Amino acid sequence: MASAARVEDTTFSDLAARQRHPAVDATIKIVKSPVGAGSGVVILILIAVALSAPYVSPFDPQAISRDKFVAPGEAGHWLGSDGIGRDILTRIMYGARISLYVGFLTVGFGTLAGAVIGLFSGFAGGWIDLVIQRVVDAIQSFPAILLAMAIVSVIGPSTTNGVLAIALIVAVNNSRVIRGAVLSVKENTYIEAARSIGASPLRVMMQHILPNVVAPILILVSAGFGSAILIEGALSFLGLATQPPDASWGLMLSRGRESIETSPWLALFPGLAIAVTVLSFNLLGDVVRDVLDPRLRGSR
């Protein structure tokens, strides 16, 4: 009897799980996994630091002082100071603002534009799809960093222009994935059913196709942050995005290279900041993908 009762129990909890909204269900699974929870906490701390930087940072990010090239831990500079006496910890905290700003904007714009293009291209089909896909091919056949460089060299180097360039590339890449998902969803009988009762193409697209490609879109969103922050870092490193005196991690790292033999911390800490941030977003992205699409477990 005891075993029968247990069977009943699991059935009930299964039913309870099934009655929850799938989004709630997925969130619970993500938070319950140790990797998901751990990386989530790191990201929340990062967001908190970015938002509160003006209040909690020990110094002013641009304040020049006499304490030049102070080693970490000395004279109140926990992570040391740079060649004109600016505090590295403070600048890293402000750098988090730039990285997250870039991450949110590129992922937001890249996903939105990518979804619109992907939905439209996949749903329209025919020659429209053909033309759009050839343009996508063309853009994808060119290294992202060189394309971003070309765009930035036209519109001028700045954080926002860097965002625009990265978002464009992200949008193009995402549109291809979303189009693929749309193509497979489009073949389902329920789409035919919706059409046969006279639903307009726009309605079919928004009400019947979009909800079924949400999982791949969410996976793209969660994977997008890491790569957006990495590309911004690379562009700033090459002097093509954030401009001095603003504190972007890539820019700090690039400047730190000049005095690396005597003060390696100038390059080390900004580099670690990028690595930890991107690692957290990538780990969280993996968990999100495992939860939303178990078939893709472990792949990229």
Next chain:
Amino acid sequence: MGRYIIRRIVVAMPSLAIVTVLIAGLLRLQPGDVVMARLSESGYLTQEDVDEMRAELGLDKSFPEQYVDWVTGVFQGDLGVSLWTGRDVLETLATRSRVSIQLAIMSMVVAICTAIPLGIVSAVKQDSWMDYVARLFSITGLSVPDFFLATMLLYVLSVWVGWLPDFGYTPPWEDPWANMQAFVFPALIVGYRLSAITARMTRSAMLEVLRQDYVRTARAKGLVERIVIFKHALRNALIPVITIIGSQLTFLLGGLVIIEVVFSLPGVGTLGFEAIQVRDYPVVQGVVFFTAILFITSNLLVDLSYAIIDPRIRYS
């Protein structure tokens, strides 16, 4: 097979045209051109001098005319000359590409030699400590910026080891040792990142294949585990892995840009980086053309290699 290859090349032409128009057009949207940039360096010149210089460089024509001239040149094997140095673009590309191609090949070798064994171990010993270490290794490779790794590597070499190789280019047939010294560190860094992606793909492809019935059959008939894994599973898992390696090529080229700049290696990446900044249109167009051709060729090779791995695939 021959017809298949020709068809693929023809299909790729529109994309090639789009990417060259796109990049060349994009750079011309910028206010000012190479003449103004050159004049700002050479001091005072009259308007006539400026016009003469523009005419000489072909910049007085409209963009469509310039583009048609360039395309005609391409068909005659002429990619034009650099607006800055006056050197032949095709020749420059040929010299610079030796560096990039060697770096790309070495990075690929590093990536494949680490990624495939890691991916196999990770899948065969799923959820063991070896799996976790391998996965940590790959996700770190995806997260740590290559320019950061390169910077730290240069620091360790110069300060801790007290020795830095010369990152100039020496052809391998002249001095293989000097050549290796210049390439081994950049190749390790580019290869690491590439291996991270490949190892993840190998792992998931192997996991998928290991669950198949034919693997169970192979084990059931008493085959040694080594043969089951290498002969039955790995071969079937390789197709997605090769696709991902092929599709990483543009990514690889992008990675080369940064690494070449950090190590100041004279490759195509640094060439493109410098040319974009000084608006040297013919050089930029040449680099774009070069990378796009490389991309198309590698995709074609990837598709053709499927037929070698999976004899059921035939191209016609």
